[in-house]
């Protein structure tokens with residue numbers, strides 16, 4: 001099936017960094033697929049998302065988006081202006097006005113009914129994430145992009161949020177691209193996982209990635225729990241990684 005987004009050989013630099021933050025990254029996501037990008041802090045996950053959305057200039061490579069692609073984007077929670085006085089109802093109408101009926105329906109759907117009159121600043125972390133998701137769902141997206149959607153949530157909150165994401169995918173057929181640090185939960189919820197450290201260290205099914213030496217080296221003890229979830233039937237290689245790329249400090253794979 002045709003990809004919703006396909007990127008080839010992406011390299012991206014930020015002002016003031018010597019080395020490109022992303023180096024020779026290939027990416028694609030198909031309709032209804034759940035893809036998760038994992039990697040250490042500063043490994044370029046948010047940069048990849050922003051490059052795929054067309055928010056950043058590329059050093060090299062290209063990003064192709066399906067014509068007219070509808071994207072629902074939930075940026076990192078830290079980027080939301082929490083100090084600004086605004087009700088949930090008003091927030092849902094930015095930038096496009098929505099009807100009361102649609103606002104009610106989407107809040108019901110995301111498990112936070114009746115919050116219309118509440119100030120954004122007064123929401124709990126879990127409620128805020130669901131309101132952000134609600135807003136992203138309003139334009140009936142073919143692709144949902146979630147950058148660390150469960151930051152600050154406790155474990156039951158994280159599990160419940162990913163369950164909601166899976167339900168939304170099942171109901172709407174939307175593909176989902178997530179950045180996450182919640183290795184255990186996210187691995188179970190994903191069709192495909194990409195392990196990023198400036199370049200793609202490993203990529204594949206959760207089973208394959210959780211057993212990959214690069215992933216294990218990167219996440220250490222935390223990865224052991226993930227490994228226990230899966231049987232060991234891994235056979236990945238790094239053939240898709242461009243020759244001569246530079247390893248990040250936590251990347252231990254060999255060629």
Ligand SMILES: Nc1ncnc2c1ncn2[C@@H]1O[C@H](COP(=O)(O)OP(=O)(O)OP(=O)(O)O)[C@@H](O)[C@H]1O
Nearest residue numbers: 014015016021039040041042043044045046047048
């Ligand atoms: N606007 C910017 N200007 C300069 N450098 C930036 C900018 N945005 C990100 N960087 C740098 O690029 C690198 C990758 O950042 P990015 O936010 O993509 O990483 P990340 O994997 O999403 O990290 P985290 O897990 O901490 O959110 C970091 O070293 C960061 O400091």
